[in-house]
Amino acid sequence: MTGTPxxxxxxxxxxxxxxxxxxxxxxxxxxxxxxxxxAASPALPRRQPAVxxxxxxxxxxxxxxxxxxxxxxxxxxSDQQVWPPRPAPPDESREASTQPFPAIPAAPxxxxxxxxxxxxxxxxxxxxxxxxxxxxxxxxxxPRRRTxxxxxxxxxxxxxxxxxxxxxxxxxxRSGNPVHTVHTVEPGGTGTLMQVAWxxxxxxxxxxxxxxxxxxxxxWLKITVTRTSLDMEGVVRSADPEIKVKHPDGRTWxxxxxxKDLPLEIKEHQVGTPYRxxxxxxxxxxxxxxxxxxxxxxxxxxxxxxxxxEELFQKDPAAEKPAPPDQVLLFRR
Amino acid sequence: MTSxxxxxxxRRRPVAVPLAILAVATGLGITAALGGFAKAxxxxxxxxxxxxxxxxxxxLTKFVASRTAFQxxxxxxxxxxxLEIELEVTNKSDRTQLVGSPGHAGKKGLLYAQSLLKMTxxxxxxxxxxxxxxxxxxxxxQLHPGMTATVVLRYELERGQRAPEQVTFDVGVxxxxxxxxxxxxxxxxxxxxxxxxxxxxxxxxVTLPVRRGGTG
Amino acid sequence: MSxxxxxxxxxxxxxxxxxxxxxxxxxAGAVIAGIALAAxxxxxxxxxxxxxxxLGNLTWTGRIGDEVVASRFSARVTGVHGAKSIQITDVTDxxxxxxxxxxxxxxxxxxxxxxxxxxxxxxxxxxxxGKRYAATDKVKPSLTITHPYIQPxxxxxxxxxxxxxxxxxxxxxxxxxxxxxxxxKEANLPEVEIDLGLDDAATQRLIAGAEDVYxxxxxx
Numbered sequence: 001m002t003g004t005p006x007x008x009x010x011x012x013x014x015x016x017x018x019x020x021x022x023x024x025x026x027x028x029x030x031x032x033x034x035x036x037x038x039a040a041s042p043a044l045p046r047r048q049p050a051v052x053x054x055x056x057x058x059x060x061x062x063x064x065x066x067x068x069x070x071x072x073x074x075x076x077x078s079d080q081q082v083w084p085p086r087p088a089p090p091d092e093s094r095e096a097s098t099q100p101f102p103a104i105p106a107a108p109x110x111x112x113x114x115x116x117x118x119x120x121x122x123x124x125x126x127x128x129x130x131x132x133x134x135x136x137x138x139x140x141x142x143p144r145r146r147t148x149x150x151x152x153x154x155x156x157x158x159x160x161x162x163x164x165x166x167x168x169x170x171x172x173x174r175s176g177n178p179v180h181t182v183h184t185v186e187p188g189g190t191g192t193l194m195q196v197a198w199x200x201x202x203x204x205x206x207x208x209x210x211x212x213x214x215x216x217x218x219x220w221l222k223i224t225v226t227r228t229s230l231d232m233e234g235v236v237r238s239a240d241p242e243i244k245v246k247h248p249d250g251r252t253w254x255x256x257x258x259x260k261d262l263p264l265e266i267k268e269h270q271v272g273t274p275y276r277x278x279x280x281x282x283x284x285x286x287x288x289x290x291x292x293x294x295x296x297x298x299x300x301x302x303x304x305x306x307x308x309x310e311e312l313f314q315k316d317p318a319a320e321k322p323a324p325p326d327q328v329l330l331f332r333r
Numbered sequence: 334m335t336s337x338x339x340x341x342x343x344r345r346r347p348v349a350v351p352l353a354i355l356a357v358a359t360g361l362g363i364t365a366a367l368g369g370f371a372k373a374x375x376x377x378x379x380x381x382x383x384x385x386x387x388x389x390x391x392x393l394t395k396f397v398a399s400r401t402a403f404q405x406x407x408x409x410x411x412x413x414x415x416l417e418i419e420l421e422v423t424n425k426s427d428r429t430q431l432v433g434s435p436g437h438a439g440k441k442g443l444l445y446a447q448s449l450l451k452m453t454x455x456x457x458x459x460x461x462x463x464x465x466x467x468x469x470x471x472x473x474x475q476l477h478p479g480m481t482a483t484v485v486l487r488y489e490l491e492r493g494q495r496a497p498e499q500v501t502f503d504v505g506v507x508x509x510x511x512x513x514x515x516x517x518x519x520x521x522x523x524x525x526x527x528x529x530x531x532x533x534x535x536x537x538x539v540t541l542p543v544r545r546g547g548t549g
Numbered sequence: 550m551s552x553x554x555x556x557x558x559x560x561x562x563x564x565x566x567x568x569x570x571x572x573x574x575x576x577a578g579a580v581i582a583g584i585a586l587a588a589x590x591x592x593x594x595x596x597x598x599x600x601x602x603x604l605g606n607l608t609w610t611g612r613i614g615d616e617v618v619a620s621r622f623s624a625r626v627t628g629v630h631g632a633k634s635i636q637i638t639d640v641t642d643x644x645x646x647x648x649x650x651x652x653x654x655x656x657x658x659x660x661x662x663x664x665x666x667x668x669x670x671x672x673x674x675x676x677x678x679g680k681r682y683a684a685t686d687k688v689k690p691s692l693t694i695t696h697p698y699i700q701p702x703x704x705x706x707x708x709x710x711x712x713x714x715x716x717x718x719x720x721x722x723x724x725x726x727x728x729x730x731x732x733x734k735e736a737n738l739p740e741v742e743i744d745l746g747l748d749d750a751a752t753q754r755l756i757a758g759a760e761d762v763y764x765x766x767x768x769x
Contacts, residue, residue: 169736176735218703251701254666284702429683471637471647471687478680479714480651 178326180296191329193297195234198241199226199274200293200331208280219288221245223255223279225295228272235269238262239298245281245291246330253291255281266302295329378503379537387537389448391430391507391520392476395421399541401496402487416456416496416543418486424476426509430520432474432484437461444520445476446486450503450533456488463487501540505533606726606740613746619739622667622699624725626743627706628657631759635688635710638767647687651714652759656723656745658694659704666698670728672709675742677720685712692766694725708765719752721745 185191191198205220207213214220225243229235240260245253259278263269283291364370381387386395397419405412422445424430433444436451438461446464456462466473466482476482490496511521522533611617613626632653637645647653654674660667672694674682687710690696694707709723726740747755 173735215703250664252665253700253702254698282700287702427679428681469648469650469687470634471645473647473685473687475683475686475712477651477682477712477714478676479717480712482650 180326180328182328182330185329185331187332189331191295191331192230193327193329194237194299195230196237196297197228197230198295198297198329199228200224200295201226202293202331202333204288211280214282217285218282219285221255221281221283221288221291223281223293225277225279225293226274227277228274229269231271235266235271236301237297237299238266238269239300239302240277241298242296243277243279244294244296245283246294247283247287247291251287252294253281253283255279289333292333293331295331296325297327297329299325299327378535381537381539383541385537385539387504387539389504389506389536390509390523391424391426392445392448393423393425394448394504396502396539396541397421397483398544399500400544401490401546411492414490414494414496416488416490416500418452418488418500418502418541420484420486421481422476422484423481424478427478429478430476432464432466432476434464435462435486446484447520448505448507448522448533449486450505450522450535452488453501453503454497456490456494456497458489458491460489463489496543496545499540499542501538503535504537504539506536604736606738608724608740608742610722610742610744612744615743617741617743619741621664621727621739622660622662622741624658624660624741624743625704626656626658626723626745629745629747629755630655630657630763631755632763633759633761634763636762636764637688637692638764639689640766642767646762647685649685649687649712651712652718652756653685653763654711654713654718654721654755655763656709656711657706658709658723658725658743659706660694660699660725661704662699662701664701666700668698668728669695670726671695672711673724673726674711674713674717675722675724676713676717678717680717681724682711682713682717685710687712688765695728710765715756718747718755719749721747 183191183193185198185200189199201224203222203224205222208220208222211220223243223245225241227238227241229238240257243255243257245255257277257279260276262275262277269275381396383396383398386393399416399418402415402417403412404415422432431444433446434442435446435449436442438455438457440461441447442449464474464484464486466475467485468483473482476484505522508521508523523536524531525534607620609617609619611625613629616623616625632655633648635647635653635655637647639645656672656674658672660669671690672684674684676682684693684695692708694705694709697705697707699705709725713721722742722744724740724742727738729735729738
């Protein structure tokens with residue numbers, strides 16, 4: 001459309017009038033390719049002789065009725081049929097077409113949903129109106145619906161919609177409730193975690209001072225947990241552990257620490273000296289001989305006095321990493 | 334939208350969309366001309382006196398009285414003096430609410446008592462007032478739905494500090510359905526305007542004369 | 550559904566008839582379907598779970614006397630009493646008497662855990678009209694079912710004490726939730742909701758039989 005005026009266009013160009021040397025109907029759709037080509041190539045001296053030979057020429061009569069209201073044919077809606085062209089009014093030739101390029105003899109694309117615009121359908125421009133009349137609703141071949149693909153899409157979307165929030169919630173849950181790594185300790189043995197050696201002794205008691213005999217069907221347990229710091233790193237980890245009583249079938253009972261002889265000040269805490277927690281628990285009588293003690297050391301690092309900090313800095317950096325709060329010592333009986 | 338295929342001679346112009354746009358634009362214009370969707374300016378807060386009842390939507394509060402009180406020290410000390418304000422509070426919400434504490438020293442209050450936005454004159458002390466239901470044997474801080482409780486606010490007076498002649502409360506109103514995507518379980522006061530972070534609306538100002546000489 | 554009659558690839562190179570243009574009926578159907586889908590989307594948004602529904606507790610229900618088995622614990626209600634006042638004796642033998650403008654409702658509950666020790670959060674009395682009455686703070690939690698650990702292997706008995714207007718009694722249910730973590734809040738914890746069986750007649754009996762003073766605490 002742009003370009004230098006052609007030699008014969010001596011008079012000022014009226015940009016809003018149809019060009020004299022092109023068919024007026026070209027405004028109704030994409031301009032015929034050869035015409036554009038000629039205008040955009042000023043090197044070519046004159047109108048190319050090929051222009052009238054292209055099928056754009058027969059388009060003129062057919063397009064004129066549409067041209068009575070140009071905006072309708074310019075604004076293409078997906079649900080508006082632009083191709084193949086609508087059957088011309090009876091007074092027009094059936095052979096007419098605005099299509100400037102020839103038919104592509106390939107299998108037509110199946111139309112489905114709202115995605116494929118009708119213009120993608122391919123057919124012989126001249127033959128379509130006749131074939132439409134010929135085929136009619138009598139011989140439809142079954143449309144391919146891609147039911148399996150759609151179902152798969154629904155399943156995948158639903159799985160993602162449920163799965164991603166669930167996974168996120170699980171990660172959040174695990175951030176507060178980590179999976180426990182169990183370190184098993186043989187009966188009477190010593191378990192070492194985070195530079196602290198732990199020992200456990202379990203006694204069954206019929207009666208406890210201040211608490212009296214256990215209720216019928218239950219059994220008091222007196223548990224003595226002993227901790228020995230192997231070095232200053234162990235001293236730093238002297239926050240109180242969590243102590244539970246657990247049956248191999250997974251049932252767990254609460255315990256209560258009734259006494260401990262750890263020094264109140266952490267600087268009085270001696271390396272190599274055993275300190276004791278006195279713990280009581282109550283379990284059903286029938287499992288009193290089977291339950292095992294779980295000790296979950298507290299991974300918190302208590303702050304020491306200044307003189308100890310130097311010692312900490314001398315340590316190998318790998319040992320500086322705080323262990324995750326998920327290490328469990330299981331003391332077999 | 335389009336003519337039936339096959340060469341319909343009638344061509345309809347698409348008028349529905351322009352008409353709809355025109356209608357919406359007209360409506361918006363009228364709304365804007367009338368002041369938009371902002372809240373209409375409220376009437377100035379009501380001025381109330383002793384015995385007045387303020388409907389706070391989620392609560393009904395009767396401002397009963399204000400008095401000074403003295404609590405002797407059981408260990409023989411000087412004892413403490415208080416300014417007491419007595420309220421009768423009915424919980425109209427659908428769950429048990431806690432009394433909380435009134436706004437004090439420029440800070441927002443909590444829970445029910447946050448609706449007592451401000452007391453003038455302010456009584457300065459370190460901890461602010463204590464608020465509780467004290468007339469039912471055991472002190473309670475719960476306001477159960479559908480029940481009326483006598484809530485007492487106690488402002489401790491420092492030694493030598495005189496209680497004011499009268500106190501005035503700025504009283505706010507709760508928003509039963511606070512805006513927001515997930516309903517905040519906390520109580521929310523109705524704001525003065527729709528602007529983000531606007532201060533709470535003062536629904537009423539209640540002035541109570543302080544009766545002197547009572548004992549705690 | 551489609552009026553397209555496509556030919557299968559490879560079967561022929563002859564152009565097969567394309568579709569007839571969509572009929573007016575079909576377009577109307579498509580418009581109606583579109584409106585219906587949009588309306589359905591709005592409706593689904595409207596019924597989307599509220600914050601509390603998404604993160605709130607999962608509730609197992611039952612009636613008084615039933616053993617209600619929830620995911621982590623079982624609970625039952627063994628009795629309901631009314632009282633006009635409660636006399637509380639603390640460990641130092643100091644006696645306090647709590648009164649109310651309504652009625653104290655004392656619900657006897659028992660519970661056992663399935664695997665791990667559990668602890669109850671503050672119980673709630675859920676009235677028939679949906680009002681939620683939290684357990685009264687006039688009775689210390691140490692005297693109620695919220696204090697002991699609920700452990701596997703045996704039933705732990707205790708009480709929950711509420712303070713309600715008499716009108717809220719008929720049709721009331723007790724809700725027993727678990728305590729939640731302090732830092733990491735767990736969503737969808739189990740709770741049980743037990744109907745106290747207070748029909749009109751039972752409510753009248755409860756009110757008529759309310760004790761003037763219900764003693765709690767003291768040395769056992």
